[in-house]
Amino acid sequence: MNLITRGFHGRRGGDPTRIPPGQYETHDFPVLTVGPTPRVDTDTWTFTITTETGARHTWTWEQLLALPQESPHTDIHCVTRWSKLDTDWTGVSLDTLLEDVETTAEYALAHSHGGYTTDLPLQDLTDGQAWIAHTFDGHPLDPEHGGPARLLVPHLYFWKSAKWISGLTLLDEDEPGFWEQAGYHDYGDPWREQRYRGD
Amino acid sequence: MARWTPATLEADRWETPTARTLVLSVPGWTGHRPGQHVDVRLRAEDGYTAERSYSIASASAPDRLELTVQLDPDGEVSPYLVGDFAVGDRVEVRGPLGGWFVWDTTAPDPVVLIGGGSGIVPLMAMVRERHRTGSRALFRLLYSLRTPEDRYYRTELGPAADPGVDVFVAYTRTAPPGSARGPERLSVADLNTHGFPAEFAPVCFVCGPTGFVETAADGLLALGHAPDRIRTERYGAGGRR
Numbered sequence: 001m002n003l004i005t006r007g008f009h010g011r012r013g014g015d016p017t018r019i020p021p022g023q024y025e026t027h028d029f030p031v032l033t034v035g036p037t038p039r040v041d042t043d044t045w046t047f048t049i050t051t052e053t054g055a056r057h058t059w060t061w062e063q064l065l066a067l068p069q070e071s072p073h074t075d076i077h078c079v080t081r082w083s084k085l086d087t088d089w090t091g092v093s094l095d096t097l098l099e100d101v102e103t104t105a106e107y108a109l110a111h112s113h114g115g116y117t118t119d120l121p122l123q124d125l126t127d128g129q130a131w132i133a134h135t136f137d138g139h140p141l142d143p144e145h146g147g148p149a150r151l152l153v154p155h156l157y158f159w160k161s162a163k164w165i166s167g168l169t170l171l172d173e174d175e176p177g178f179w180e181q182a183g184y185h186d187y188g189d190p191w192r193e194q195r196y197r198g199d
Numbered sequence: 200m201a202r203w204t205p206a207t208l209e210a211d212r213w214e215t216p217t218a219r220t221l222v223l224s225v226p227g228w229t230g231h232r233p234g235q236h237v238d239v240r241l242r243a244e245d246g247y248t249a250e251r252s253y254s255i256a257s258a259s260a261p262d263r264l265e266l267t268v269q270l271d272p273d274g275e276v277s278p279y280l281v282g283d284f285a286v287g288d289r290v291e292v293r294g295p296l297g298g299w300f301v302w303d304t305t306a307p308d309p310v311v312l313i314g315g316g317s318g319i320v321p322l323m324a325m326v327r328e329r330h331r332t333g334s335r336a337l338f339r340l341l342y343s344l345r346t347p348e349d350r351y352y353r354t355e356l357g358p359a360a361d362p363g364v365d366v367f368v369a370y371t372r373t374a375p376p377g378s379a380r381g382p383e384r385l386s387v388a389d390l391n392t393h394g395f396p397a398e399f400a401p402v403c404f405v406c407g408p409t410g411f412v413e414t415a416a417d418g419l420l421a422l423g424h425a426p427d428r429i430r431t432e433r434y435g436a437g438g439r440r
Contacts, residue, residue: 003205005241006288010249011275022250024275031409031433034299036416036426080252114426144413182298196296 018075019083020190026082031144034178038114038164042148047132048167049097052105061148064132067092072131074154077190089152091133094125105170109177110151113164118177119186120153120160122170129155132165157188203240203291204228208284214351217270218317219281220256223263223292230259231295233302233328234321234404237264240291241276251276254320255295258327267351269317300404300432304332308402311394312340313415315407318434319351322406326364338364341393343385343411346373367393387418397423406432
């Protein structure tokens with residue numbers, strides 16, 4: 001069906017090689033959160049990877065900062081339709097964190113302070129595709145944007161980049177997270193416009 | 200859920216000089232839950248499309264829904280929907296979408312609604328759905344806006360419109376002449392006075408610009424409301440244009 005909206009012309013101007021279908025570019029940094037912003041203290045902050053066998057690997061804030069740091073420069077895409085280009089982050093690659101983790105799991109469920117969860121295939125977190133990010137545009141990440149640290153998985157819709165990250169549980173079977181249970185897509189590829197279940 | 204459906208503008212109402220309610224005829228629409236939104240798609244003659252999400256303003260009804268669109272002069276879609284979209288013109292919609300920022304009409308719990316600016320829209324859907332379903336849940340609505348001219352839904356949210364829905368309006372820039380409260384931001388004291396006490400364990404819905412929602416949600420936490428009783432929806436700058 002190609003229904004025309006009479007008199008609509010649009011403003012356009014977005015680069016179609018960088019703005020996925022149904023998105024528009026914003027220069028702000030909007031916030032999407034389901035409840036109050038948790039304030040997480042770096043003195044007590046930890047990040048824990050729990051494998052499918054129950055083995056736990058935990059890092060404190062100091063330990064995270066002592067690991068090799070990377071500075072991804074990337075575009076991000078929110079399912080609420082904004083895309084933000086050329087963002088700069090600093091954080092630790094999941095490749096580094098998973099280096100000594102023995103696993104054959106296929107999926108990961110990310111957990112946040114405040115109770116939020118989101119699920120991803122483990123292979124989307126490796127090979128330089130995902131970070132635990134603590135710095136945005138040269139400044140410590142604001143609490144409203146997920147500080148002190150959030151997951152950063154820029155090739156998927158941004159709800160997969162869990163704010164206030166507290167850990168990952170590695171799983172043999174996929175387990176839907178918060179938005180996924182509420183009808184959003186299990187994978188969330190912006191270039192295939194996988195917004196809602198069934199897209 | 201994923202299907203796009205034609206929607207025809209049947210009528211409109213101006214809420215303010217820059218906010219217009221669109222009454223859309225959507226054959227096949229089976230209703231929605233209060234607080235949900237729809238995706239709207241506009242297609243130009245050459246095939247270019249733009250999509251945006253808008254909160255639904257109306258109570259659930261078959262084949263019909265209402266959106267209230269605030270003009271953002273720098274936006275791409277709202278200038279068309281507010282200024283050019285004429286009765287008989289068509290867009291496509293899909294939905295209803297969103298399962299979290301939704302009021303459960305069967306729940307007896309008291310409800311606190313806190314809206315900033317155009318964040319009143321999904322809260323209005325809750326007030327209207329309460330009326331439609333005959334719910335006896337007690338509502339307290341706190342509506343923050345800059346000036347009296349910016350006020351949406353004046354009659355429906357007017358004085359004593361419904362004894363089960365208390366409405367408090369906080370003007371932040373210009374208060375009406377003679378009002379006891381000067382223009383000031385919605386404060387923790389306002390939340391305390393015009394909301395429900397935390398002991399009543401109300402469910403709280405907060406919607407508006409990011410900064411407003413952050414402040415109001417933090418205020419509710421400070422008053423002892425449990426984080427899992429506070430549901431938020433933020434319209435970031437550049438959010439719904």
